[in-house]
Amino acid sequence: MLRTLAFLCLSLFAVCPQAFAAIELHDVSGRTVTLDTPAKRLLVDDGRIIFALSFLSDDPASLIAAWPHDIDRLGRAPYAALEKLSPKIGTLPATGSNASGMSAEAILSVDPDLVVLSVYSQFADDRVHLLERAGVPVIYVDFVTDPLENADNSLLLLGAATGHAAAAQKLVAFRSAHRDAIARRLQQAGRVERPSLFLETHASATGQCCFSPGKAGIGRLVAFAGAENIGNALGNKPFGQLTIEAIFTADPQIYIASGGAYMKDRDGLLIGPGFTAEDERQSLDRLLNRPGFNALSAVENGRVHAMDRHLFDPVIDILALELLAKWAHPDLFADLDVDATRTALDQMTPLGVARGYWRGAGK
Known part of the structure; x- marks a missing residue:
C-alpha cells in the first residue's frame, strides 16, 4: 500500500508539475496574476523592458515573443549589442507601443505566455479582459512615472515572472545600497542648500x-x-x-x-x-x-x-x-x-x- 501511494504521488508530480510551481505575481497596478510556470514568451509594449530583462537573463531576446521595435527607446548602443547577441531580435513580430495601443487579436496571434504593459499604456481595460479570457495573463510594470518606488518592484516582478527571482533580488539590493548611500550622506550633512x-x-x-x-x-x-x-x-x-x-x-x-x-x-x-x-x-x-x-x-x-x-x-x-x-x-x-x-x-x-x-x- 505504501509503495502504491508513493508511486501515485510521484506520478502526480510528473504529470502535474505546475501544481508545485505556481507563481503569484502582484504587479504595480495592484493586480494579482498567477502563472503555472515561468514565462518564456513575453510580449512587451516598450523596448526598455528588454533592457531591464538583460540584467536578469544572459539572453534577453530569448524571452521575447514580440516588441514595438522602438529602437531609440531601447537605446541604439544596447540595440546594436542585442542584435549582435541575438540577430533574431530584428525579425520578431512588431507590436504597437504603449503610446499607440495594440489590438488584442494581434497580441494573440504571436501566442505569448505573458503580456507586459507599462502602467501608462493606451491598451484599454476591455482588451486586457479579452486576453485574460483567452488564457493570456497580463501584468503592468513602471520604469517611468515613479522610478524610485516602482522600478525596483517592476524588476522583482519581471524576475519572478521569468524564473530569475534571485538575479532580480541581487540587482535591487545593489540599487538600494547606492540610493541609501546618497540619502545617508544628505541626512548626515543636515540642512544643505x-x-x-x-x-x-x-x-x-x-x-x-x-x-x-x-x-x-x-x-x-x-x-x-x-x-x-x-x-x-x-x-x-x-x-x-x-x-x-x-x-x-x-x-x-x-x-x-x-x-x-x-x-x-x-x-x-x-x-x-x-x-x-x-x-x-x-x-x-x-x-x-x-x-x-x-x-x-x-x-x-x-x-x-x-x-x-x-x-x-x-x-x-x-x-x-x-x-x-x-x-x-x-x-x-x-x-x-x-x-x-x-x-x-x-x-x-x-x-x-x-x-x-x-x-x-x-x-
Whole structure:
C-alpha cells in the first residue's frame, strides 16, 4: 500500500508539475496574476523592458515573443549589442507601443505566455479582459512615472515572472545600497542648500523649448538628489514643457541638457557611445547660444552638464541619480565615483553600459 501511494504521488508530480510551481505575481497596478510556470514568451509594449530583462537573463531576446521595435527607446548602443547577441531580435513580430495601443487579436496571434504593459499604456481595460479570457495573463510594470518606488518592484516582478527571482533580488539590493548611500550622506550633512536645477530633456537648439520633468518621473530623482527642480511648476506630471519666460525667471543654478543619438536629426544634444567630446561640446554650445541662455546663473557659474537620455532607463537610472547628487552637491559628493558604478553595471548585462553617457562630472 505504501509503495502504491508513493508511486501515485510521484506520478502526480510528473504529470502535474505546475501544481508545485505556481507563481503569484502582484504587479504595480495592484493586480494579482498567477502563472503555472515561468514565462518564456513575453510580449512587451516598450523596448526598455528588454533592457531591464538583460540584467536578469544572459539572453534577453530569448524571452521575447514580440516588441514595438522602438529602437531609440531601447537605446541604439544596447540595440546594436542585442542584435549582435541575438540577430533574431530584428525579425520578431512588431507590436504597437504603449503610446499607440495594440489590438488584442494581434497580441494573440504571436501566442505569448505573458503580456507586459507599462502602467501608462493606451491598451484599454476591455482588451486586457479579452486576453485574460483567452488564457493570456497580463501584468503592468513602471520604469517611468515613479522610478524610485516602482522600478525596483517592476524588476522583482519581471524576475519572478521569468524564473530569475534571485538575479532580480541581487540587482535591487545593489540599487538600494547606492540610493541609501546618497540619502545617508544628505541626512548626515543636515540642512544643505537645495540648488535650483533645470533639466532640459530632448534638448534641441532649433526645435521646441523647453521640455522638463515635473514632480513625477525623473523629477523624483532630482528631489532625492537634493536639488530643487524648476520643473516642479508643471505639477505632478512626469513630463511637460516650460516657457522660456519661466526658465529665465527661475534662473536655475544648475543646467543639465539631455539628448542622445536620436537627436541627431533634430539639432539636439549629441552625446553617448559613438560621439566624441567635441561632438558633445559643439552641440551643447549650440544649446547655450539660444537667446538668453548664456545669461543664466548656471552658465555664468560653469554649472552646465550633459547626459544621454538613456541614463533615465531601467536599472541604469541609478547612474542618473548619482550624477544629479554629484552635480547638485559637488563638495558633499566629491568622492562619489559614478564611473565605478557604471563599471559594475556594465558587468551585469550582456548589452553593456559603455562610457560616454555623460560629461562634466569627472568621475
